[in-house]
Amino acid sequence: MKKIVKNGTVVTDSQVFQADILIEDEKVKMIGDNLEADGAEVIDASGKYVFPGGVDVHTHMDLQAGKYRAVDDFYDGTVAAACGGTTTIVDHMAFGPKGCSLWHQVEEYHRIADGKAVIDYGFHGVIQHVNESVLKEMGEIAKQDGITSFKVYMTYDFMLKDDELYQVLKQAKEDGIVIAVHCENDGVINYLRKHYIENGCTEPKYHPLSRPARCEAEAVNRMIHLAAMAGDAPLYIVHLSSREGLMEVLKARASHQKHLGVETCTQYLTLTDDMYQDPKEGLKAIMSPPLRKKEDNEALWDALRDDVLDTVATDHCPFNYGVEKQAGADDFTACPNGGPGVEERFRVMYSEGVAKGRISLPQFVKYLCTNPARMYGMYPQKGTLLPGSDADLVIFDPAKSRVLTHADMHSAVDYTCYEGMKVQGDIDLVMQRGNVIVKDNKFLGKQGDGRYLKRGKSVLAE
Incomplete structure (x- = not known):
């Protein structure tokens, strides 16, 4: 059925303008003034913004993390995403069994996601050891399954050493694949964690002390140099959290390093x-990297204002406070790492960013919609409103306000880190491929309506 979204203020990553949007066959058919079409359903967006659907390229649905599993599966988690204005996710796979092929987790993730997701989705592969077979599989998986990005870790049980990171980067450069990296210095972190626990310092307040900002900065610096040595391999730094880490990014920008993408997350801007x-x-806020200080928040906002960073994601990885998080009650190092955020991102970023004058409306769309799609090979199908793009959109009322509370949210998790935060602006309606899937905070879609996205090449790999 045809639909026309009329009288709204359309926002893209470069423009803000009054227009109507004609939707037909799940696509944006036309954008213009006074559009009409026989038999079309008319949706009035007067006085409201019409944004592209949000794209969150850093989530962890149904993640097995050691002894604990994230409480959102691909149904609950994508319902929460949809109700928060996000119509596309790219999910980071968990580690598989020791020594497994890259295909193992690809097959596992199709098993747990296909037929469950309510919004469109893709996967990032994960590399947990390096040999000739793994390096060969990277290109095979990119071609056959459209997984054109892989994640590596510089800490945790399946971290890669520098020589392995270098080999992966070289192969990624050859295959046109993006390497996403969790940057923290493993040696110092493990020394500090052990030191605090042995000295009876077991409370959550020691978590950020055990993972200081310079651990992030050192690893960011090392990774940037490794990518440069590998021929300016496509590199994407996930969840940048600190002013110190940002300083290393600024150095790379000043030296005009190519093929470098950098993400921060809502929590590192606001908590x-x-x-x-x-x-x-x-315990609710134990995540890695940890939350930092107010000056880190402001430095990252400044970087968004100045177009130094590329995307704002969530690292959504929820564990129940009343259950899994209690493992850290007597030892913060035993608490599973991660927190919810996929439903909160759109509202918090509009309120704290646009409404407070920290970023512009086009920048809001750029960081939450367009750039994530560009970084991971989904543009212009996703992340924008152009003729031919998927009709994913959010009608947003800047005049409304609300108080964020867990009771109004849709994730399976039992808390939000943003409890009690008053936000300016609210979501009226969310549309996925021309279908209204959320209205007035009620989910109207269906399990399994989300489609798997075979992604193309990132702008970082061009």
């Missing part, structure tokens, strides 16, 4: 390590 001071509630 601080004050959350860890509560010896019980502080």
Whole structure:
């Protein structure tokens, strides 16, 4: 059925303008003034913004993390995403069994996601060891399954050493694949964690002290140099959290390093390590990297204003405070890492970013919609409103306000880190490929309506 979204203020990553949008066969058919079409359903967006559907390229649905599993599967998690204005995710796979092929987790993730997701989705592969077979499989998986990005870790059990990172980067350069990296210095972190626990320092407030910002900065610096040595291989730094880490990015920008993408997350822009001071509630915010300080928040906002960073994601990885998070009640190092955020991102970023004058409307769309799609080979199908793009859109009322509370959210998790935050602006309606899937915070879509996305080449690999 044809639909016309009329009288809205359309926002792209470069423009803000009054227009109607004609939708036909799941696509944006036309954008213009006073559009009409026989038999079309008319949706009035007067006084409201019409944004592209959000694209979150850093989620962890149904993630097995050691002894614990994230409580959102691909149904619950994508319902939460949809209700928060996100119509596309690219999910980071968990580690597989030791020594497994790259295909193992690809097959596992299709098993747990296909037929469950309510919005469109893709996967990032994960590399947990390096040999000739793994390096060969990278290109095979990119061609056959459209997984054109792989994640590596510089800490945790399946971290890669520098020589392995270098080999992966060289192969990625050859195959036109993006390597996403969790940057933290493993040796110093493990020394500090052990030191604090042995000295009886077991409360959540020691979590950020055990993972200081310079651990991130050192690893970011090392990774940037490794990518440069590998012929300016396509590199994407995930969840940048600190001013110190940002300084290393600024150096790379100043030296005009090519093929470098950098992401931060909503929580690193808006929350601080004050959350860890509560010896019980502080467990809710145990994530890695940890929350930082107010000056880190402001440095990252400045970087968004100045177009130094590329995307804002969530690292959505929820564990129940009343269950899994309690593993850290007597030892913060035993608490599973991660927190919810996929539903909160759109509202928090509009309120704290646009409404407070920190970023412009086009920048909001760029960081939450367009750039994520560009970084991971989905543009212009996703992340924008152009003739021929998928009709994924959000009608957003800047005049409304609300208080964020867990009771109004749709994730399976039992808390939000943003409880009680008043936000300016709210989502009226969310459309996925021309179908209204959310209206007035009620989910109207269906399980399995999300389609798997075979992604193309990233702008970082061009």
